[in-house]
Amino acid sequence: MFCKSKCHCKSSASCDTDTGVCLGTVCENSYMGPNCQQRKIMPKYNQKNDKKLSVVFDGTIQNTKATHCYHTQHTMDSTVSMWVGKVKIKRLVVYTLQSEIKLFQNFKVYASDRKNISNGTLLYENSHAINPNGIVDINFPLSKYGNRLFIVLPGNNRKLNLCEVLIGGDCNSGWFSENCSRECHCKRLTKCNSTNGDCIGGCIPGWKGSNCYTKCSEKKYGEDCQQSCSSGCLDSVCHHITGYCTNGCQPGYIGHQCDRVCYRHTYGIGCNKNCSETCIDQLCHHETGNCTKGCLPGFKDSHCLAKCSRHTYGYQCARKCSANCLYQTCNHINGRCINGCIPGYQGHYCNSTCSNNKYGFRCLNNCSKFCVDQECNHIHGHCTKYCNPGYQGQRCDTSCEHPFYGSGCMTVCSEHCVDGKCHHVTGFCNKGCEPGYLNPLCITACPRTYFGQDCSKKCNHTCYNQTCQHFNGSCLEGCILGYTGTHCSKVIQSGEQSQLDMFHILTAALVANIIILILCVLCFRYFRSPKTQPPKLLAEQAFAMGTVEHAEESDHLMSDQTNGGLRLTDGSNADIQCEDEIIYMNVGENDIIIPDSIPVDELQSYIQNKRNFEGGFGAEYRRLSQNTEATCKAANLQENKAKNRYKNIVAYDHSRVILEKCKDSDSDYINANYIDGFNKPKKYIASQGPTSAIIADFWQMLWQVNCTKLVMLTNLIETGKTKCEKYWPDKEVKISGDLKIRCIREQNFSDFTIRSFFLQKGEEPVRKLDQFHFTSWSDHGVPPTPTGLVNFMMKIRNDSEAETGPLVVHCSAGIGRSGTFIALDFLMDEALHQGTIDIFGCVNRMRKARLNMVQIEDQYEFIYFALVESIFLQQTQVTIENFPSFYQKLNEENEENVSCKTLLQQHFQELQELEYPHTSQEFLETAKLKNNLNKTRVKNILASDLYRPYLKPAPDGQPRYINAVYLPSHENPRNYIATQMPMKETIEDFWQMVCDIQSSTIVMLNSDDSMDETCCKYWKDDGEIEFGHIIVHSSKAEEKTDFMERILFIQNSETGKQLSVKQYQYTSWPATSAVPNNTVSFLHMIEEIKQHIQQTQTNPKAPMVVHCLNGAERSGLFCVVFSSLLLLQKERTVNIPYIIRTMQLPRPQVLTDLDQFKFCYTAVMEYIDRFQAYGNV
Template sequence: MRVSCMFYICRHAVCIVYTSNGDFRKLKLRFQTLKKMWTEFCVLSLLVPCASGFVNLAYTPTQKLQGTANMSQPSQKPAWSAGNAVDGNTDQELLTTCAVMDYSKTYSSVWWKVRLQKRFNVAYVVVYFRRSTIVRESGYSLYSFDDGEDFNSSYPNPQNLIFRHDPLLGCPDSTQTVTVNRLSREIVFYNTRPSNYMTNCLNDSRVKTTVEICEVKVMGCDENRFSSNQCNLECNWSCKNQNCDVFNGSCIYGCNDSNALTVDCLVCQNGQYISNRQCTLCKGHCKDRAPCNKLTGRCDNGCSNYWTGDYCDQCINGYYGNNCETECGKCLHMEVCDKKNGTCYHGCMNHFREPECAVCEDGYYNDTCSATCGKCANNKPCDKATGECGNGCKTNFEPPFCQICKPGFYNSATNCISGCGHCKNGAICDNESGRCPGECELYFAAPYCQVCEDGFYNETCSAACGKCANNAPCNNITGQCRNGCKTNFEPPLCQECQDGFYGIICNGTCGNCANGQPCDKVTGKCLNECKPHYKFPYCKVCEDRYYNKSCEAKCGNCLNNKPCDKENGNCTMGCRSHFMPPLCEVAMESQTGDSEDKPNTGAIAGGIVAAIIIIVIVGLAAFFLKRRQGVNRDPTGHFQIVSNDRKKGSKRNKYADISDNSLERFQEEHTNEALSRDDGGYYNTAEITTYIRTQDLHRVILEKNKKENNVYLDEYKRLPLGNTDKCKIGQQKENIVKNRFKTTFPYDHSRVILKEKWTDNDNDYINANFIKNCNGDKAYIAAQGPKKVTLADFWRMIWQENVKLVVMLTNIVENGKNKCTQYWPEKDKGMDVGPCKIKLLEETEYAFHTYRKFTVQQNNSNTRTIAQFHYTAWPDHGTPEELGLVQFHRAVTKKYQTGGLMLVHCSAGVGRTGTFIGLDSLLQHGRKFGRINVFEFVHKMREERMTMVQTAEQYIFLHKALLCGFQENDTVIKEDIIPTKINLLLQDSSPLNQRALYKEYKMLQTLKLTYDDKDTEDGQTTDNKAKNYDLKILPVSKYRPYLTTYIKGRNDYINAVCVPSFTAPGSFILTQYPLKDTEVDLWRLCMDHDVNALIVLGDTNEGVSWIPQKGSTSYNTPYSLTTGNTGSSISGVTQDTLVISIEDQRKELDVYYIPFGNDNAILKGVELLLEKEKQHSFTSVIMSKDGAERVGVFCVLHNVLQQLRMDKEVDIFTAVRQIQTRRPEVISKLEEYRRCYELVPVSISEDGIYANM
């Protein structure tokens, strides 16, 4: 008999007594009797209320609980049997207390399981593995089976899976706790090694596995009990079979009453529904007065007339009032009016009066208020029905409508003040456009005949223009050339040459006329005389016997008194006797043998003096530095990181071989190579604790961010600065030219030494160092970007070290500066470097990186394949997005797992290179051991190569990128399992908080970046606040597109952000529908950013008010907008073309109207866009009402289908996260995230998008 006491004491002395056969009966007892029996009842209870926490159901001898264990293969020794894992001993090293298979055998699939004495409500399982052999368990799975469910070792049912370790994330934890929350009879450990098994767990076998488990605890309650507080609560009698959630008691297995619809088993009456776990009255107006749905509160059969909404409690669009029977006015953008008072939220359609928008504003008339009143006298409004001006017209207008000008005047928009131009034979111009009906008078420009034709000017257009620059016309009134003259013409009329030039086109240059006088501007002759020794009249060449540019030098003793060359003075016919050619100025007998020795002697003397001065200066500097370091010794002692083979401290300065005074310091990504030291040198290495558990990294970053990153900066200052070891080889004369920067050399002790010569001039030097990983193993080569003169050295290194992976972190040119020489050929072209023949086999461009694959063959050797991952999004100054670099790193590690040295380079090979190596090595280390030391690793890198992680900004960024890397989830789905995997996610019927899809969504909300007011300050200024549809949705300033077209009264702001597609960094611009005052900004956006398509995500596929209807034109000053006549509709998507014009600029773009609620239309819209993007670089504006809702689903679907096409896989989680980095408000609801998953399998069906790619 089992008795539960505590629960029923508060029920007036009524206990429930459980008999051995499961029956129960109520006993009415006196309170005193219960009190007396309390201790006895607790001892008899199976899961006693007075026990603490859940019970170990597999081994609790005090309650006679003992599970039965066995495993698929025999133990290595009899004493190491399966039962050792349920004996209560959690020692993880002692073999005699563990279940251990014979690892010398090759088992590709193994299992161990424990069967409980009966069915229990299991809360969680704790597995204790052997610590020393944990790598052998990599990739294992745990399963839970109820009565009647069998474990099939050939293909375990995925519905019973409760945990799987991912070997790509490193080795498993030695102790693993897994939530179960199921009715279970059997727990199974299972591991297998399929043929495609891949792992990042060091020393893990890819072909065999085993069982080495020291203990398994199965924690839980009796099958009808719950609560981690002593299993002291019984499941509700309303629950089906009295089974419930072991943690909170909810009826997750259903209810006894079939009318109950929630886990609380509530049953509501007709006219009520469940809200906040209570029965609440229906609030809507269901059709035919039917009751609402008891679970959702919605009207399943529709709403009464004029009512709508999920609960039929809102007026349908277009109606308002208590009974929803009053029709709305003409609201802006066809929006719905206030459903209580009829007010239009964002104003009226053009020319209707606010707030109800039911009548025309003054100045407009007819039923749609689309007709504009004419120019009525005294600015009186016209009749709002007929449009007539009752009191007459303004001057020069034609009554009664006063819309057009009287004959002889035109342009009603400017009050008909413009008179007709010079029409031929006195003809009258068109009274609106001002065009003459025929030709103009002579030299006036058609069709208006108001201004002169190009090339003529003055009031009668009778004067011809001068020679204006670029053949531009002159001002048609003054004749002046607006943009200057053609070369050498005199402004402003450009009719004659400038002083100093002559000829018909002023291309002749005057000679050297006397007194600086100009020459004749037609003939080029000097008017009076020349400067001394020039020939008259053109004064361009020297007189005989004179030479050089100024004709000041007199010729030497030329043979036969011939004239010398008038430019260099050489006697071309030879010298007179005894004179030395070619100038014939020096007699031969006057030469001496020491004329050239004297300058050399002076130079040598000067060099000696300079050397002495430098030695004195260096000596004094060393003396004062040593004194200073002696005085300012760090009181906290020495730093805990000490190199094994090099002494640190002041003696280390003898290795500082570089004179910063004599060499230009380099600038790679930043100008501030390192922070200044208060003591004039690098920090004395004081002891600091910088180990961080990976689970604490987020908290540590938040703490270090305080006080303007002072903790980070203090850490960074403690790193060794500059060159701290010998680097003499890189400074040798023959090697200086091989260094890209004048102060960055490889340390001698760790440099890459080139052993094989390809030419006789080759030596063993290249600016590159070996770098060790966190384990102290040589894993990387950090190198500068190759120069033209080091191209062959770069490939010599790759061939010698058998490099198979190159990571490039710079572009060839950045900000106009050469950063690296291209060392690979173009597609379909070969490149020969020394004896190597290099071919580019593959090149794939992504949004933030490019992947290339080369083959390299030397002479007749075997061909080698080399992968290059080229990150293209590192800004010239600053750091990239953390997520972007982590995704790039994931691409590198996903495609490259063959081992060997990783060659990493940027431009100098220290800043970005050190940051990426730190990310790679510390991620591996942290995933394996659960803790990292960023400071220590950067310190050690700087012992191998100077200035690795070049700036404090990169040091801070490395921490944040590591956090981003540790937060990664395995959410990639391969193409061949997409339907199966996604269907499992979507059809999961577990409690909501246990569903994988819900957990992904909650993780997205946790990882979502938060921006403060400073990040979005542009959208909050006084000028810009009214331009936002929702002040909670503002663009992050660094991601918004800036408007550049000048329009008076407008600034550069629009509520929009640029986001990447999977293949291009700026494919999309997300924005809101334009408001009444921001339409012109939308057209500026399209013109300024070369937009190719406009995607309008609305409720229907019909047009919008701010784009003209098909075949018509509208004006939004200064733009004209014209929609084509050839639009079409397919699968719910309406397509049009829109032409935007301003002055002489014209832009044509595609417009797609997509009803967001229509899945087929969304898929078709994505398909059409993907097809367009094949043709050229393509920018699309994606629009919804607020610029956040709806646009996210469209962009995510587009990006994952691009990913599927290129990489044969999808990652919806990361695609959402990438867009949320720039627009955090997208995909803010679980339903939106679920819809992304729902649409992907549809798109790859037989008739879907992917089939058409």
């Protein structure tokens, strides 16, 4: 390492810098040994006696040929002697002829000061086989042995062969060992023992041991090996002398000893990597490259090389892209929306709404010029201040329909317009007026002395006061004296005048006598009538409905109404005692524990525990307050009693809605109460359903409280009884008191209807009110599943129209269904804001505001189930704009979930855990009849009597059954029929069903496997086949990518009726797979089915028939995807779990596989990306 030794190579050749071994040559003549560091002794010999001996000492080593060797004669004890002088000898190397190795065995070496070996010292005696290379290397302790050396081959007649002899003396300074191949490592270059290398003064750095020939251990170096290699050395290994890192440096270190960290902005092995430019100040850890100060805005991860996900941006990617960015994607650094904005927004960050009377995608659309002030909603273009006179529709882009005109299209054209038509803005009659009316509105009759077309004719001067009928000129007050006739144009002769006067006198006398007779009869009946006091209505009767089990809402109540009109029943004049309530409670129910609040994530387990507890929800329900302190004085006023639908359900005084008195009534009473919302007083009004007597009061209340959203939870007639009067108009303008009401739109959904109305009072601006009418809640307690009501409530909560007044809610009595809905909405607000809910407390508070809110135990229990489902479905509903980011998150692990499940897996699990209070599987009587058991392929997949199609009886009069159920879409409760592939026993029923429902579409999701004996092919390829009285003719199938289309013509041979059906058979769905092979082709088939239905469906409500082998698994997946795409197109929202829930009630086996659940989301995402440009979905 320090180059302290000199090379001794022949011809000044180079040597290895570490070991001294000569490269490609031999040692100088004076040196020998592997490192050429041993002095070679050149012996003297008697050249005169044997000149050939010189070949042994010429330095040429060649012992393969005899010509290069010296040999003695065959003599006794053949000997070669050589004079070495007075030097120390420690080594002798003898090369003998390789071909005669055996002859050289047993040779000896002597030393002597004499010319013969007498008294000489035996230095070496060979006793073992000689190395095949013919080399014998002999080492002696360094010493002076004699002036001469003798090599002797004992024995008779032996020949000594020597090719080369090397005599080694002492080692060069700094070397030791027998052949001087080891270098001394003594401190301060002191000489070491040439034999064992022992150093007297210690070792130089890097070495240890008595002879200083042991290197420091690989992690130590330096003097006495006391220093540790730098931690920056790779594997902590360094050179034993210098401490230089022999394997290089650890990442992040430089220098011979790797004791310096990388320069700024560099890192890694050899510091040859630059810190990421996206590190703050481009500073990173010298070893790992991790940015030490964090990342510049827009980047994340340890090296700041990863951009923020497409939904986040900024420092630490902590900011979310604006929800107004299209697909919620933005520039990862500054948050600018890279794909533009969702409809209604503009600017780099999409934080500005459309301006300058623009709306929609990229704010390219102009608000209708017929919007008031041309102002409209920036998203959908609906006019914010309604329409200019003469226009209607949400965008005010439609002129008033005949016969309406003016503001809100609320005014009817004059009936005196020619053809009844007028200008939609002004009301001016297009073709002028009928005779007798003045232009332009034709509502003003001619002045009393004019008549006819345009009032251009003057009344006959012979009319009395010259006044006449404005349209035909006939005299109104008769004729002046001497004239007669309708127009007083005929002159009266003298006899005729007397007769006419007598007729007038007699007529007047007869009328007077009739009036007197009527007055007498009325007086007589009044004085003869009995003066009885009305019976007192007991409190027990008035409130007994709160203490017994009931079959339906109307059984709880005592009606004051008949279907024909309003009448007072017995006891209607009695005061209602609000404070007298009878409460029945089981012994021990006071011991149940009702928590003040329940954490949302513990609600499911609370329900389960409650159901397992004896008494369950009933014990909790019976603890509810009855509000014994409330009064009902206003309801007891005589003029108000007739305004109550049920005489024991009235409005409390302290919370009732007080109407403003109007000119037609002095009463301020209506059977409605304010209910406080969560952190919002008087958020709701709970009202009874209008009766014929209070329709005007009801509309007045809606106007007075400035209601914009009205919730109706009853049908007009249920089980043959009137539950609510129809208080709204269809298309005509309805006049109610001072209000004009007109229905401008009606939208029908599977479980509800939404109607929009314009209201106007006098000359005040037109207002808009939306009525949300839930139609799937019969008067028997609760809906069969919470899903429909939850979706209905979400529709109301997500409605973009602002609530300027209370949310008015009514059913029939305004307590049961209304209380259940209000409680559910209240508790959803509480759950979202606090993460906890207090159902018992909520209902108690409502009951303090209105009598018996949440009327029966089933409704109270239903709230619990509905809340669980509502909280879940609220999380899974997403708009089309946000769906891409939502889809990305589905497959990410949910950090809040200890099981490390993805969001998709978590949602699927929660979906499976949702319960139904009641199940359709309780109604399987028909499916389990003995003669129907062979009509089912899979024994646990049966059709409920509540949801199966009922077929026409067979020709023999026997009822038919088919294993099929109706499945809903969001708009149509019977959009699909899911059934099994026909069997031999069901094929006639299958075609009878298709004919009965007049379906134009069949979707087949299984193969027509001829090997499956249970599958019966229900058509004949390109031919005709009969099944009973049904004849099926099939055209040749048209093959498309992964599916086939067939036209099937159906004819009933008995009735002659015909039907054309298109069948779609999907062919890329392996029997062992839960999902189709190709999402794109599956969606292509759905698109073609949608187009077919739109183009050819004569009955838009007719369901499509969807079948697979069992009528559930594949059929369910198809229907869920189809409905999800319909919802996406119509509502611009996605909520796959909601769709699944609606279908699992009639068919519980729908979509119970995680792969199918994932496929639904994938299909929707694929549809958005591939099939629809954003603005067209």
